[in-house]
Amino acid sequence: MIDEVAVRVDSVSIRYEKNLVIESVSLKVVRGSVYALLGRNGAGKSSLMRCLLGLQKPTSGRVTIFGEDVWKDRARLLSRTAYVPESSDAPGQLRVRDVAFFHRSMYPSFDERDLRDRLARFGVPESATVSALSKGQRALFTLALALASKPELLVLDDPTLGLDVVARNDFFSDFIGELADRGTTVILTTHDLAGVEGIADRVGILQGAHLALDEEVEQLKGQRGQSLEQVFTDITRGPGRPS
Amino acid sequence: MNKALAVALLDWRRLGFTLASAALVAGLVPALASGLGVKVEATTILTVVLALVGVAAGGYFGSDFAEGRSSFFFARPLPTGTLIAGRFIGLLLLAAGAFLSFTASYWLSSRGAADFQWRILTPSHAEVLGIAWALSLFMGLAVAVRSRGERSASGWRIMVMFPLRLGVSLGAFILVFGLFADLVLRAYSNDITPIRLFARSWVVASLVASCVAIAGGRTERLRIWRLQSLVMMAHFTLMAVVVLAGWSYVLHPGANAIQGVAHPVWGSPDGRFAYVTTKVGRGDGLSLRPVFIVDIASGQAQRLNADPNQGPWTSADGGSMVWSEATPFFFRPLWRYVGGATSFRVRTASGEVAPLPMPSKLPDYFTARDLSSFAGVVDRVLPSPGGDVFAILWDRHLTFTSRSRGELSDVNLGPGRFGVRQVAFLPSGHLRAALYRRDASGAPSLDLVDFDPNSGSMKTVVSMKVESPARVQLDGQAARALITSVTRAGRGATMSLVDFDSASGAVLSSVLLSDVLFPSAIFLADGRIGATSGGSAGAWNKRTLRIFTPAGQMVRDIPIGEGTAPRLGSEMFPGVLGVSTTSFTEELGLIDIESGAIMRRLPGFHSPGNPWNSPPAGSPAARLLQSSDGKLYELPSLTAEPRRLLPRSP
8 A cells, every 4th residue: 555645754853962953843845745934044944954954863753755754764655755945055066967877876767858848948068067057057957957857756955046037937837837747746844935835735834843734725715815925924024023 | 877977077077177187286396396406206296196085075175065065065966875875986987087197197297217217107106095084074064164153153062061072071081191102112112013903994084074074964064063073072982992902911920921031040149130132023023022030939020111222220249229111201301301201210128119319400201202212222221239229210310319318419421432431430439430432533432430429529440442333341349340342353352350349449450261252151159250252253163161260360261162252151159151152953051160061051042141231149049041932840858850930821
């Protein structure tokens, strides 16, 4: 029987020395859904993303992907997962085609034609070094790499950072929608609340080291009658802060 | 394997061109240097090139863990082991590329030259490559993960905790490295193995620390730093335990550790004790030769914790003894800087041990120069009978100090080449010293000079022309001197007797032996003189023992057969001399000086007595025997079997 939950976070806490960033957070992401994890800067979104990918060991708690512990089986589980970091993590001296070669060696299902098509569409030259790309080009290149690996789970850490308005809109409308249609599970963190409102099935808001909200978007709208931005502002502003 | 290769190829693409180009240029260096008249070994340049490759590859690996970059590898389906293996393969690829580039340009530029070598790659190149990679990875990783960590610390922590932790860490490191340096200097100065093992252990530990930190920390920089520190701390603790245990065990052997007796062995002036240089089978087997003080009557042996060749020096009455305590060399400058006592100790007749009153001008381990001289700058210390005054010979100075009166005088012995051959205190309290000098033309002379310790004034008693080397022996009262010197090169040596007639102030000199080979002599208990020689230039193996009156008249000439030169030992029993001979095998003959008869033959033994040390006739120290296989015995009587003292019987 296939587990319907793609990602499960169980009582995860993250601490950096004396600084408790995440305290006992639990959530689950159903297969084929889009989960948006929101929070203000420094709320711990990126730390939780890294735990979710097995890049970082939680101080306590456990994260499973497709039912298996991601810290223990990172390499195997990540062959079905792709990650788009906040900013490109590829070494700047490498050329675009070298990075593509590296990814092709890592993922058995890597679709090179798909990558080339996207790079051509984004205007990213294959012969350029990563450091020579603009911030937007780097973001699109990273995204193209992730999509070409045909992942079952896609984790995006603020992927629209650095993209212009047009590209951002395209990103949300096309890529995420396309992935969702293909049954790919998507977890993303973003500050682009308007963009995510239309595509996310469920939303979680990190505030004060806790998951202050974890609800279906439709249910949220129906019950509160507020936009996602209004809900986010209410939760993250905190009591006693001026409006 | 594909994934590891993919990782390796990334390194090749990032660094291959740069390093291969650098190697290509480096390959020209031997030819360019040769054109300038300088010889540069290709193998040396290759070492530098490969070290550079190691540093670059390791540094890139480490710096990939800087903020925002490490996820490139860890967010992909790449096992950690494959990542490390891939980076190592990358190192090999880069090294191979650099080597081929270097060899090509070296071959093109230097072929045909006289010193051109085909075989320039050695196993040490692989070692250099590995060490450079491991250390560079460690440092690169530490810098990458620590760069933000320090900034995140609060001001209070930086102000208080950082210096505190740095101080404690530095102190612990200095302690361990200081003890290790002491261990190596004292026990392994002829063997580089401990230094090599020690250094390699740190390289291996740094590599293990990096791998453990990468595997356990992945992209979490704080965790990487902690794991890296943890492994290094564990290694440091292990090293501290090993060094401390090694230092305690190797440098502090008990009497049971003695495996054999080495040279020199000498007796105390009162004849009760033997000072025995020993082999203890610790360290490299050559450097560590601790001196044990053996109570001959009881056979009890106790190690003197002394620096090598820095004592014990005893007073003529045997009551006082001076030595330099073997405290760790490394800490001595600091110890002296904070006002700690000198390492020199004096033990008085009452058994009290106190710091030796030192000359005020003597650096005494105060500078790096003192450390580099290993055993300090003190050449010799002579305690006076009674143990209050000390004559300290150091770096062209003769300084007199007193336990009760502090520093008495300091005599600068002046420039030029000279050596102090012998010193002894006179009954008057003055010091008689035999100074061997060379004048500006290089002509040597021997001056016997009396010093007044209180004023430092000096008076030359006798000055004579000699050829080097000159050996001087003074009798118990320093009233007579036996001077042995080569007078004509190739003709053997001459032995003269100088009699300082203190009553008249006249100095009488007579020649005892001339043109003889390998003479040796001692003053006998009754004032007479016994001397052996190995024949003369014309009759090189005609060995004799001659007895002279106190004034130098020969009274007996005892032939002792043919063979190699004899060595005169002690007056083992009153009127009986021990003479060591070698004719295929070693043998000690006990010769009655009145009859010339050999009272007893002891095959396989010799007497450790020597011209500089003649314990009282018939005393236990005069009856010591040393066997050919390095054991020390006492001969209880003329007829008894030798009694073994060291090593102790199992």
